[in-house]
Amino acid sequence: MGADENLTEETENVESTEAGKRALSKTGQPVEDIDNLSRKEIRKRAKKNNRAEDVKVRLSKAELKRQATLLILSAIFVVYGIIFYYVPLLGWIMAFQNFKLKTGFFHSKFVWFAKFIRLFEDEEFLRVIRNTLGMGILNLVTTFVMAIVFAILLNEVRNKYCKKIVQTISYLPHFLSWIIVCGLLHDALSSTGIVNEVLIKLGIIDNYISFFSFPAYFWPIVAFANVWKETGWNAIIYLAAITSIDPSLYEAAAMDGAGRWQKIKHITLPGIRPTIMILLVMNIGNVLNAGFEVQYLLGNGLVQGVSRTIDIYVLNWGISEGDYSLGTAAGIFKSAVAIILILIANWVAKKSGEEHLF
């Protein structure tokens, strides 16, 4: 166990920032050479090693045989990927046709970009893009920040049982399906719901508020629902990252007279920074998945201008109206934007010398 822990610590240390390293050297612990190498150097070495291997390994029958098991195992995943990720993409052809079920895939008329043009001429579509981005960003920021704050706060709780109980309770909502969460939320915010009741009893309002009647409340309600449901769950990964921070860092900091706040600022946060960056890059690609269920279940005529997302638009046109081409075109647009977003995020992370995906 001890050896293992050391290993992870070391890798963590490599990844951690200058502040961490300074603290480390201050403690005077024996550190191996590798810890003092900058990340660039590590990468260089790794590259060299790779190249060295390239030279060594020749593609020969013997070599193939030697790696047969590995090859077969990886082939399974490649085949899986092709079947389930790439073959369905053939359906994208529909976006360039005027697809009708009667004429099918092979006999529908090609209209090339007509559907895309129609899409961008549709005021409704521009509005759903705005809604998707708006809610996506709001959700990302709130859930992201809340998870980190929550993880740090929970980490500061000294009582072990209290900590466990809070953590368990807080991540349970993750396992509820959206339909249940929306039901709860709908009831809580209804005229006779707990929120109105409390506000009236406290004398803050005279008469109940119909929360779902006002477009201005919709995004915050959705963001709140996301925070409530996902904070505990998202915090788990940060809590794990925090536990792998070397406790001696905290001891050292304490000796230097650092308070709780300073320890959080100078040790915990920098310690989990790589985790934060990776998750951020991944989540940015997800911004356009601002949600479907919540908006679909909580939306109504009055707030439809701010509640509809791209997914709902695709459902409306693709399934309800039977215009598969338009639905597919909207879907392609969404995928394209998601890829662009993730590339940008990754590029920014790379430029600023942070962790990145590729």
Next chain:
Amino acid sequence: MKLKRFTALTMTAAVALSLLAGCNKEPASSVAESTETPDVVESTEEGGETAAKEYTEDEIVDFTMFTAMPGSEINDGNDIQAEIAKKLGVRVKETWLTGQTDAEAVGSIIASGDLPDYINGGDAMIELYNADVLVPWDEYLDNYPNLKEMYSDEEWNMFRQEDGKIYWANVFQNTYGEDLSTEHSGEAFWIQVRVLEWDNYPVIETLDQYFDLLERYAAANPTMPDGSEVIPYTMLCEDWRYFCIENAPQFLDGYPNDGSVIVDLDTMTLKDYNTTETAVKYFKKLNEEYNKGIIDKEFGVQTYDEYIAKLSTGRILGMCDQWWDFAYSINDTLTQQGLDDLGCNYVPLGLTIEAGMENQWHDYGDTLNQSSGVAITTNCADVERAFQFLNDLLNQDIHDLRFWGIEGVDYLVDDNGLFYRTEDMRTQCGDPAYQASHLCTYSYMPQWNGTSRDGKNAMMPGQQFSEFSANLAEPLVKCFQAYGANNYNDMIHSAKTEKGLWYPMYSFSNNFTTDTPGGVAWNKMAEVKHEWLPKVVMASDFDSEWATYMDKYNACKPEDFLAEMQECLDGVIGK
């Protein structure tokens, strides 16, 4: 739009209460010649008796059916379902819409290719036709006299699609023999009888009088016996049911329920009821009442379930709706709580915008909505058997079994051959658990209103006058007496008018798809109205909000829609 869709929630609860209106339609002439069907009402046993053969379990075929309306599934092994299966050799597993819209559900079924044997796609029938998954009826229809009898040739022609074939038949609003309807099945401004009683049964003719009465009553009686506050007026705006707020202007102007447009009979041109002066007055009135606190603040966001739950508490004094949309869901509940004795039942009022106008809220004739109905899909392995079953369901003995139940258990027959139920039977048939385990109406399969082939009874228990009267609560009886009415229909005082073959126009707009400019406009107009109608009602400054709404509305190009509807109308009248 999906306005008045007599799709019937109706039938789900048909056993408990009565049924839709309809009017004297003689059995279709084409059918009268057929020897297999009764041409005169007296001929009792001749048509529609099922052969005595009994099918064994091995011989029984199982079919599936999807109906794009909410409904309750009956239990496996349901008594009457088993009985029908024994007699006809077919058992149908019905499934219903849950949580989606009809278009979404039908769209998903088409996309998955996982079709049931029978389907009733609600307003999305045209999608099924476009996807080429329905079996045309033309070559079969003549072999099945009961089915053929449902409509005259002229009416059957209305069901023909672009390719000239019939793919489905509406199952509702068909009267056999004499019309016995007791309930105004259509739309009206409804009011609780206790409100009328409190004001000594005044004559209410206009929207202003209606709201005035609600206001005065609510001021004098602000709470229910249990202490909860009364809500003078509410409106449902959810999805296709938003006709509750949307289409009143056509009626207030004295027109019938064409549902998506007004037909001007003088010029045979169409008018848009969304933009008439009456529409402005109507919404302005609603706005005024909303700001006074008379209208439910949550009206714009409530779901259908919430709406029904609210009505079931008896707190709502009035609303605009269609009978089948609420009555079958709340009447039993009101009775169970004893609220019917307090006068919480609703009666319809035929309001107009000015006093002294004629109104056409009530349809005296059968209304033919040719845009939806029951269809057989290409997935069905034995099409002939499927048609045979639809046909046999109209046999009189099977029809009685479906809607009256089993003789001796669910109804009794007196010395004159008249069916009746005891109080216990009535209660039992109103119990949802009993309905699920015992009754099986196949409520979205072909059926008749009106008089049974025996010439004495009603096809539906709720239209049997003795049954109808026995079910009325005391305050309702007093109210009917005060207004000199025999039943709900008489409360409305609608003018008796002949309707053209084009009526109702909504059955054309229901079939619009977004492939045409008119269809796109229709789609967008609905979107805009869904958002803006509640908004203008809730506005603090009505005039400016209305102006913004009109800008948005006109941007949808309603003229495209009207032009295409005009083509439909011209097509029917042969212009």
